[in-house]
Each structure stands twice: as structure tokens, then as C-alpha cells.
Amino acid sequence: MNLLLKEILHKPLLWLLVFVPVMFAVEVLRPEAHTLLFVLSVLSIVPLAGLLSHATESVAAKTGDAIGGLLNATLGNLTELVIALTALAAGQYMLVKASIAGVIVTNTLFMLGMSFLLGGLKHHTQDYNRVNARLQSVLLLLATIALLVPSLISQADATADSGPFLQSLSLGLAVLLIVAYALGMLFSLKTHKEVFASSGGEGEHEEPWPMGLALVMLAIVTVLVAAVSHVFVASVQTAAEAFGMTPAFVGFIVVALVGGAAEMTSAFSGARKNRLDLSVGIALGSSSQIALFVAPVLVLLSYVLGPTPMGLDFWPGAVAMMLLATLTATVVTTGGRSAWFVGVLILAVYLVFAMTLYLLPPRVQ
Amino acid sequence: MNLLLKEILHKPLLWLLVFVPVMFAVEVLRPEAHTLLFVLSVLSIVPLAGLLSHATESVAAKTGDAIGGLLNATLGNLTELVIALTALAAGQYMLVKASIAGVIVTNTLFMLGMSFLLGGLKHHTQDYNRVNARLQSVLLLLATIALLVPSLISQADATADSGPFLQSLSLGLAVLLIVAYALGMLFSLKTHKEVFASSGGEGEHEEPWPMGLALVMLAIVTVLVAAVSHVFVASVQTAAEAFGMTPAFVGFIVVALVGGAAEMTSAFSGARKNRLDLSVGIALGSSSQIALFVAPVLVLLSYVLGPTPMGLDFWPGAVAMMLLATLTATVVTTGGRSAWFVGVLILAVYLVFAMTLYLLPPRVQ
């Protein structure tokens, strides 16, 4: 427990933990204060996501390479998964899909762009391992294309009555993606470890917690994230209206930034240390994981948890954004050389997306 | 003739030749057994395509570099051309277009993906000549974009009354593509032979037939393929319904896999021998040929053979698939390094496409 306290004192991000009890207090005392609850839940998720990722890494570090890697790969986006699951159970499919799309777009544009910018402000040009970055970006592009096929076809082919067709296609696709994900794990943890080596945990110099603490923390923090997500999902609609934000903006931008805060800290510090491999690996790897694992798992769980099965059809604007974002990431990382202005332009594309989503008139779900 | 028999005994694929007479017998005795005839015609085309490509290569080997290369380049997709011509004469334009699109998608995804997978299962990582692969994939991307412009514009611009506009555009485009193809031949056979050298015939260690046998075989097998295609085209619609397959699925997947069986054998064996250059060359070259030569020839011949002129407009889903497939091939081969999981993900995209086409509700032509 001392270890935990020391860490909290050491990391300013963790000071935000104070908002967790505040949020629960407000929820009991003033359950109708949606806007306040929304802000508090956002402020609470950020440090919890940080703790969650530290707990996962600690367990992973103690269980050895294979199981550790598996854990890291599966629980790496646990925050996003828990938020999405809460929205799923509440039947808010629009929010679920927006957050899937948003995490992919935010990781490939904001996380990558900010890494290039921060790294570029410190180093004149930065070169990184092209071959591995390329392999990872090809994997991400393929994963995104596979994820988007139902949307592309149902858009392109207006005559296709989307109902039952989309549902069976989404189900088949979900199974296929999960199989691909399992094979990908075999690839990255067994047969081709060395490709992913440099983007592994070694970039972070955080001391791993002892196994007992790590496991307890993993359990407690997951429950806390779930509870906070519950408040977040319940308050988001009313709060978004109060702030003049569209649901699309909240799902795309707010959820993605909030849920990914911990990973972004790692990616940015890697870039500052001239280890762009690490930043690119985190950004691309995390996005692939959303496409290959989180999205299909949510489809499958919608049969159990949701009011109706959820299909993998995204609204056309989200499809365009996801394709452009991953295409951008692929083209940019193919270069293997970066400078600050590349980061600026990637962030400009992200800002244009965010601006569009902010201004977009809200649509019927 | 002994040579031919020895070859048949040696190659299991050729044993399928037994289905050719069986099919003709069934056609005479039970012409209404569409499903049976469909299966038999598929089984017959596979070995005939193999013989056809061997005959072409033998003639090419004897006639020296220039004419030989020309023959190889023109007759390389003869099977697909004959099938498409039969469908064209029968006025089945939907099937013609689906098979053009399908061959491009199947060659760039299935042939390439399976080559990477089979090669990767044997070799840890495979490097290949990036510069040449890149040049070839750029050529394919440009050829596909040119081919798709009419579809993209007529889709994008709904106000454009598609009738006469599309027809004159398709005609002009067909002439342009054939001129580009002729210049491409000049490029690959005359001025820049060395770029395509490694993907040339030397990969195959098949003994060429003597000139006389080769020419006779070329004539006989072409007639046989035409006759079998006739049965195939006549039975496909009824059979597809019996199997629950949409016409789009048959055109895209079945025709492309059946017609390309011989080339795939070469590409896969190249990959196993760690000669990915060869596999990439066959896959990309064959796709370019469809876009630059087979498609425009079919448009021009539709003025002579078909009931009405055929336009180069594909249905939107096919456009999306072709663009994504060639984009994937371009991005993947740019890397110049492959491992088995890249193959898995390319095949996953192909499977998603196939699944989509299989589930797609049939549309009015």
C-alpha cells in the first residue's frame, strides 16, 4: 500500500484519483446534476485508466513472456472495453460504435501526430525502424478494411435490405476477426516476437507492483472503472447537450481521449526520448487491437447483454474517417522519417475531424 | 502424345481431365441437370486452364523473347477471356463484369495472401525485390484507377444521366487502355525487360512441349475451354440458386478461382521456394492484364457479339472491393518483407469479401 501511495504522490496524473470519491458522493447526493457528473466521471476515468494499465503490466511482468504478453494484449484496451460494454448494456449502440471508431481515429491521428510533434520539437528529424513500422501499419490497414467491409457494402449497395444481411455478415465477420486476432497473438508472442520487441514494455520504466497488489488492483480498478463508466454513460447525453456537443463528438473524441490517456503518456514520453518505434508501436498496436478484438467481442456480447444484436455497420462519415486515418498512418509510417511539421499536419487532420463532429447536426440514431 | 500422357500421369491436377468427357456426356444425356453440369464444368476447366497455360508457355519458349513474351502476355488470361466471352455472347453482362472484378480481387488478395502464407509457413520472413515489386504495384494501381473512373464518376454524380454518357466514356476508355497496354508491352518486352526478368517463365521447371504439339494443344484446348465455358455459363444461374450462391459470388469467387488455378499453382510453388518475387509478379501482372487488356477487349467485342454495347460501370460494392484490394496489394508489396501473418490478414480480407458476396441478397441486374 505504501508503494501505491508513493506512486500516487509521484505521478501528477494520479492526483485526479481524488475525483473518484467526489463523483460517487455527487451521484448519491445530486443524481440529477448530469453535467457535473459527466465532468467528474471524465476526470475519474483518466487516473483509473493509468492504474489499470500499470496493474496489467505488473501482472504481465510476473507471469512471464507468453501469458504476460497475452494479458497485455487483451487487457491493454480494458478501459475502452469497459466503457463500451456499459454503453452496450444500456443499448446505446451509437455511442458504442462511435467510441470504436473514435479510438482508432484518435490513436492513429492524435497519438501519432502528437508523438511526431513532441518528438520533432526536441529532435531535428527522427528516423525509426521502417520495416517493422511498415509491417504493423499493414496489419492495421488490413484489420480496418476487414472491419469496414459491411459498412462499405451496405452503403455502396443501397438495394441490399440491410437488416438480416448485415446481422449475419457482422456475426460471421466478428468470428473471423477473433480468429485473426488469436493468430496475431501467436504471431506476435510466439513466432515473430522480435518484430514487436522494441515496442514492448521496456520503454516504460515504471516499477512493477508485486503480484498480490497487482491482482487486487486489477480487480478493484476494473470494478471502479465499470462504476464510473456507468455514471459516464448515464450522464453523457444530457451533459453533451449542455455543452453543445453532439453524441458523435463525445463518442469519437471525448471517450477516446479519456480512455487512452495512459497509453498516450507512454507514447509521448517515448517520442521525447527519440524512441519513435515505441510510440508508433503503441499507437498502431492499440488501434489494431480495437479493430481485431474489442469490436468483434462487443458484437458477440451484444447477443447476450444488449437489447438487440449489434451490427458492424458504421455511419458513412465514420467509415471515411477511419479509412483516411489508417491510410494516413500507413503512408506516414512508411516514410520512416519524421519531423515536427508532419506531426502538425496529422494533428490538423484530427482537428478537422473533431471540428466536423462538433459542428455536425445531431442525427436520429 | 507420349509426352502429354507422361505429363498427365505426373501432375495430379491433370487427372481432373477425366471430367471433360464426363461433362459432355452428361450434357447430351441429361441437359436439364444444371447443378451436375455446373460442378462438372468447374472440374473440367481447372485442368484445361493448366494445359492452356503450358501450351502458351511452350509456344512462347520456342518463338524467342519478343513474340514469346507477347504471346504469354496476351494469352496468359485466355481462360478468363474465353469464359467472359461466352458470358458476353449470352448477354450476361453482370457475370462478365463480376468476373473481371473477381479476377482482380482474387489475384491481388487470394493469390498474394496464400503465397505469403505458404511461403511464410516455410520461411521465417521473406524479403523480395522491393523496387520492382513497387513498380509493378504502381502499374496495377494506376490501371485499376483508370478502369474504375467511369464507375466512380457515375456513382459520385447522380445527376449525370448514365446512359449515353457512360457508353461513350467506356468506349473511349477501352481504346485508351488498349493503347496503354500496347505501350506496356513495349516497356516490359523491349525497353525495360530486366524489371520483369525475375518474374518471367524461368520459375516454372516444366519442360516445354515441341512446337507442333504445343500449337495443336493450344487450338484444341481453347476450343474445349470454349465448349466447357458454354456449359458453365448456361448452367451457372440455376446451379447457383441450388447452392444458395448469389450470381455476384459465382462471378467474383468461383470463376476467378477456377480460371486462375494454373497461375496459382505457379505462384504458390514460387513462394514455397522463397521466390516471392515470382509470386508477386504473377499476381500483380495477371491483375494488370485484366484491367488493361481483357476488360477493354470485352467492351469493344460487346459491340460485335453482345445484344447491346457493354459499359465499364461496375456496381459500387465491386468498385470498393477492387480499389481496396489493389490498394492492399500496393501497400503490402511496398514493404518488401513478408511473414505468415501478413498472408493470414490478406486472406481474412478476402474471406470477408467472399462472405459478403455470399450473403448479399441477389439484385436485379
Add this chain to the structure above:
Amino acid sequence: MNLLLKEILHKPLLWLLVFVPVMFAVEVLRPEAHTLLFVLSVLSIVPLAGLLSHATESVAAKTGDAIGGLLNATLGNLTELVIALTALAAGQYMLVKASIAGVIVTNTLFMLGMSFLLGGLKHHTQDYNRVNARLQSVLLLLATIALLVPSLISQADATADSGPFLQSLSLGLAVLLIVAYALGMLFSLKTHKEVFASSGGEGEHEEPWPMGLALVMLAIVTVLVAAVSHVFVASVQTAAEAFGMTPAFVGFIVVALVGGAAEMTSAFSGARKNRLDLSVGIALGSSSQIALFVAPVLVLLSYVLGPTPMGLDFWPGAVAMMLLATLTATVVTTGGRSAWFVGVLILAVYLVFAMTLYLLPPRVQ
């Protein structure tokens, strides 16, 4: 003045200057001869654009690196800007947008393709600096994506009532693009000069004019271009009908070829001298400038000069062409090796676009 005369005698392109007074004479004497005026205005703009770019370069050469680079970067597309401003003031937004799109497409396809072809006819293969070309093509791709977001979203999302949404999005985007452009100038002129060094002015061996002459010429020629543009814009619609050209074709192809004649001369002569870096730099740089500077400036000025604010929404076909053109440029220049047939295929794509625009039935603005 002698210097000017000597230059005119030396450069055949400048002989076209004789059409400037002829055009003004015709405008006074036969103001209703729209077709003749159109032809004369086109013939007049070409040499004026040449003089304008020489004047800009001369001023730039005398004012030292930083200010000179700034001038070159801002005034490099002055001709296109003046034409577009004239059309803007006349409320012809369709022509303004077509010319923005057309310059991007023409520079990335025609200028690049012709450079590769002309260079390739003289040199077997041409290699150029991949890393810098890649950085520049990434910048162009990102700039184009940013520019196209409003169009993509408003197309994709049919329910979005495009009016006020598009207007505020276009305004915000214009401000963002100009900020990005300013940062880009800081990048290319201050912090990362060396990336753009080889594509700088040194390729041109034209003698710079003395400062006085250069400034006077800059002023006079700008006024002349504005006056000629006025005639051009006033006559284009009637003349286009007479020639059977659609307004889209005129904006896309004619304006872009006419306005870019001077830059093209530089790019082509660079390619012949085996300095493809220079050609690629001019083509990509000029396109980026249109997307990041000219287009947003026109949006902002439409609030002052135009009848109503102009939005940054392009018609769907133009979006497809711009995306495909910049994607082509990105993929092609990533290769870093060129041969004549690459040029042929890029030109084929351009020809298909031009053919489409020529045949496209005219639409209501």
C-alpha cells in the same frame, strides 16, 4: 528594358505576349465575340504567367532566403489565385472550385506524369531522393485530406442539412489550413530548409532581373493578368458551349493547364536534366500550396468579395479525382524510381479524367 526584350526574343513562349494587346483590342471593338476572346485570353495568360513567375523569382533572389522563400511560396500560384479571385468576384463559385480541384489534379497527374515520361524518354530509369519526396507527398496527402473533409462528410452524411453546417465548417477549416500553411513556411524556410533545398530555385538558370524592373514587372503583370482573367471569366461560359466543353472541363483542365504553364516548363526541363527531385518538388509543392493557402484564402475572401460566403464543398466527382490523384502521387513518389511507362500510365489516368469531364453532361450549379 533591353533585358526584357532580349528575354522575350530568347524564349518562344513569350512571343505569345503579342496576343495581350490583340485581346484588349478585340474586347473594345467586338465585345460580343466571346469565343474569340476566350481563345485570345488563354493565349495571353500563358506568357504572362511566365513573366509573373520570373518576376517573383527575381524579387525573391534579391531579398535573401527568408523573405524570398516566403514570396516564392506565396506568389508561386499567383496566376491561379488571380483567375480564381476574378471568378469569385463574378460569383462563379463552380468555376472557382473546379479550378482549385483542377490545379491539384493537373499538377499531381499531368505535371508529374509528363515529367516522368519526358525524363524517361531520355534516361533509362531515374532515381530520386526518396526520403524527401516521401515527406513532401505525405504533406500533400494530409493537406488534401484536410481540404476534403467537409465534402466527404457532407456527402457521406445525407441527413446533415448542409447549409449552415458546411459554412461554419468551411470557415473553421480555412483558418486551420492557413495556420498550418504558416507553420509549413516556418518548416520549409527556417527549421528544415535542407529538405526542400534541391527543389529550390537553383534548377532554373534564368538570370534574375534587377530589383527595380522585377518589382515594376510584378505590379504591371499582376494587373494585366487580372484584366485578362476578367475577359477569360466573362467569356468562358459562352465559349465553352461553342466548343462543346462543359464548365467542369474548362475549370479543371483549361484553367489549370493555362495557369500552370510556367511551372510546367521548369518541371519538364528538370526531368530532362535527370533532376526528377526538382520536378517532383514543383508538382507536389505547388499542389500543397493550393490546398493549404489558395483554397482557404478564397473562402475567406468570399465573405468580402463574393455575393455569398463560399463553402469548401466540392462535387463528389471532383473529390474522387483529387483523392485518387494525390494518392497516385503519394504511391508513385514513394517508389523513388521512375521509367517512361510510369509516366504513360499517370498520363492515362489524367486523360481518363479529362475525357470524363469532357463528356459529363453539364449540371446545374
